Amino acid sequence: xxxxxxxxxxxxxxxxxxxxxxxxxxxxxxxxxxxxxxxxxxxxxxxxxxxxxxxxxxxxxxxxxxxxxxxxxxxxxxxxxxxxxxxxx
Amino acid sequence: xxxxxxxxxxxxxxxxxxxxxxxxxxxxxxxxxxxxxxxxxxxxxxxxxxxxxxxxxxxxxxxxxxxxxxxxxxxxxxxxxxxxxxxxxxxxxxxxxxxxxxxxxxxxxxxxxxxxxxxxxxxxxxxxxxxxxxxxxxxxxxxxxxxxxxxxxxxxxxxxxxxxxxxxxxxxxxxxxxxxxxxxxxxxxxxxxxxxxxxxxxxxxxxxxxxxxxxxxxxxxxxxxxxxxxxxxxxxxxxxxxxxxxxxxxxxxxxxxxxxxxxxxxxxxxxxxxxxxxxxxxxxxxxxxxxxxxxxxxxxxxxxxxxxxxxxxxxxxxxxxxxxxxxxxxxxxxxxxxxxxxxxxxxxxxxxxxxxxxxxxxxxxxxxxxxxxxxxxxxxxxxxxxxxxxxxxxxxxxxxxxxxxxxxxxxxxxxxxxxxxxxxxxxxxxxxxxxxxxxxxxxxxxxxxxxx
Numbered sequence: 001x002x003x004x005x006x007x008x009x010x011x012x013x014x015x016x017x018x019x020x021x022x023x024x025x026x027x028x029x030x031x032x033x034x035x036x037x038x039x040x041x042x043x044x045x046x047x048x049x050x051x052x053x054x055x056x057x058x059x060x061x062x063x064x065x066x067x068x069x070x071x072x073x074x075x076x077x078x079x080x081x082x083x084x085x086x087x088x089x
Numbered sequence: 090x091x092x093x094x095x096x097x098x099x100x101x102x103x104x105x106x107x108x109x110x111x112x113x114x115x116x117x118x119x120x121x122x123x124x125x126x127x128x129x130x131x132x133x134x135x136x137x138x139x140x141x142x143x144x145x146x147x148x149x150x151x152x153x154x155x156x157x158x159x160x161x162x163x164x165x166x167x168x169x170x171x172x173x174x175x176x177x178x179x180x181x182x183x184x185x186x187x188x189x190x191x192x193x194x195x196x197x198x199x200x201x202x203x204x205x206x207x208x209x210x211x212x213x214x215x216x217x218x219x220x221x222x223x224x225x226x227x228x229x230x231x232x233x234x235x236x237x238x239x240x241x242x243x244x245x246x247x248x249x250x251x252x253x254x255x256x257x258x259x260x261x262x263x264x265x266x267x268x269x270x271x272x273x274x275x276x277x278x279x280x281x282x283x284x285x286x287x288x289x290x291x292x293x294x295x296x297x298x299x300x301x302x303x304x305x306x307x308x309x310x311x312x313x314x315x316x317x318x319x320x321x322x323x324x325x326x327x328x329x330x331x332x333x334x335x336x337x338x339x340x341x342x343x344x345x346x347x348x349x350x351x352x353x354x355x356x357x358x359x360x361x362x363x364x365x366x367x368x369x370x371x372x373x374x375x376x377x378x379x380x381x382x383x384x385x386x387x388x389x390x391x392x393x394x395x396x397x398x399x400x401x402x403x404x405x406x407x408x409x410x411x412x413x414x415x416x417x418x419x420x421x422x423x424x425x426x427x428x429x430x431x432x433x434x435x436x437x438x439x440x441x442x443x444x445x446x447x448x449x450x451x452x453x454x455x456x457x458x459x460x461x462x463x464x465x466x467x468x469x470x471x472x473x474x475x476x477x478x479x480x481x482x483x484x485x486x487x488x489x490x491x492x493x494x495x496x497x498x499x500x501x502x503x504x505x506x507x508x509x510x511x512x513x514x515x516x517x518x519x520x521x522x523x524x525x526x527x528x529x530x531x532x533x534x535x536x537x538x539x540x541x
Binding site for chain 1: 092093095097099100151152155156157336342345
């Protein structure tokens with residue numbers, strides 16, 4: 001099972017590091033990262049492998065939301081299938 | 090691999106354009122609860138609903154969190170009570186309504202549908218008992234929704250049932266007069282009612298359905314509206330194509346959620362209902378779509394055409410996105426639940442008659458409309474008969490959910506609270522139809538119902 005992490009907010013030092021630390025502490029492997037910075041706004045998407053995760057998806061969603069609030073960005077984790085359903089036939 | 094732009098589009102639809110799954114509705118058959126003893130029947134009904142739908146709310150919330158898509162309502166529909174309770178030896182069915190209400194409360198859902206009877210051709214004694222029980226049931230319960238099917242293309246219109254439905258509306262309005270007659274917001278009169286509708290207040294679990302099923306209503310008028318913003322001024326081909334593409338994406342999400350809910354609850358997936366359902370929030374309005382299409386206000390000339398192409402394009406896009414489409418699948422135009430419709434009524438742009446015309450081509454009917462509390466019962470019968478005739482002749486589902494708000498006059502606001510919103514009291518035609526509706530009896534089925 002794969003998830004998509006998205007981060008949106010003002011750019012600052014260590015955003016990716018903090019999110020990757022959170023992931024690695026729970027046995028989640030980062031498969032791919034894409035990011036853009038437009039006018040100081042940080043926009044990142046991360047594809048993660050949740051199959052070895054030590055924590056259920058729903059509780060990581062909440063954990064990442066909290067982490068995002070602490071560092072001043074909006075962090076979402078969603079099951080990959082919602083994007084596949086919408087954009088792939 | 091999904092691109093960052095596709096991910097952003099989905100997230101924008103959810104966070105800015107109010108994309109959501111409007112309801113996961115579990116249909117539950119009560120046919121196996123039949124019992125002569127009303128107490129035993131109620132006990133079986135309560136146990137079955139609580140057992141089947143025990144995890145409905147939790148599963149809906151889990152899916153919502155894991156996929157990042159709001160699942161707004163979780164609900165239950167049951168076999169029409171007049172059929173399920175037919176064996177009970179009791180004078181009325183109010184206690185059964187209370188049982189449904191209690192079960193709904195236990196599992197944490199806001200509405201349960203199916204306090205219903207199918208009387209398009211005739212009434213059994215039990216149908217009559219159920220109809221007599223509707224006003225007190227709606228006044229005494231919080232979550233129970235009720236419906237009657239009084240007409241169909243196959244059977245014609247049961248005018249006696251129409252007249253009783255009008256009386257039920259008046260009696261319910263009187264019994265809930267202290268709350269702006271809000272009991273009437275939980276009662277729908279149908280022509281060609283469908284067995285697998287997930288939307289309230291008209292949901293029930295048809296007798297041709299299995300023991301239980303999961304039906305999902307998707308929504309997203311805000312998503313359609315924001316997609317149309319990008320093609321402002323373009324021709325109708327572009328407009329229809331844009332609506333279709335958007336509807337496809339919305340429906341795919343509904344399909345995913347429905348399959349996931351069915352899998353987790355171990356209950357078969359039934360249908361996806363392709364209906365654009367508004368809520369009172371800004372940006373979640375069907376009226377705003379009509380305005381984006383180029384109408385100053387809903388009700389302006391062109392409104393019927395606009396809603397027709399909107400509805401048709403939503404279906405064309407949605408049908409390909411789901412393996413089973415059913416339910417009502419029509420754009421909803423409830424006045425009280427759509428701030429744009431409310432404004433159109435207040436501006437004098439939208440009348441009851443125009444709403445009726447719109448229901449010929451798109452929607453499910455006259456929905457959540459407040460009329461003066463002193464509207465005669467015969468006038469309500471006439472309004473219902475007109476809408477039933479539209480459904481019968483056009484082979485489509487039509488419905489009336491109308492509220493003669495106690496003590497209210499034209500132009501007053503009737504507040505129903507929460508999801509039901511508030512409606513300006515609209516004018517019902519003042520001329521009498523009493524001698525027409527009081528003829529009673531049955532209107533024969535139309536010629537094109539004889540297809541065999």
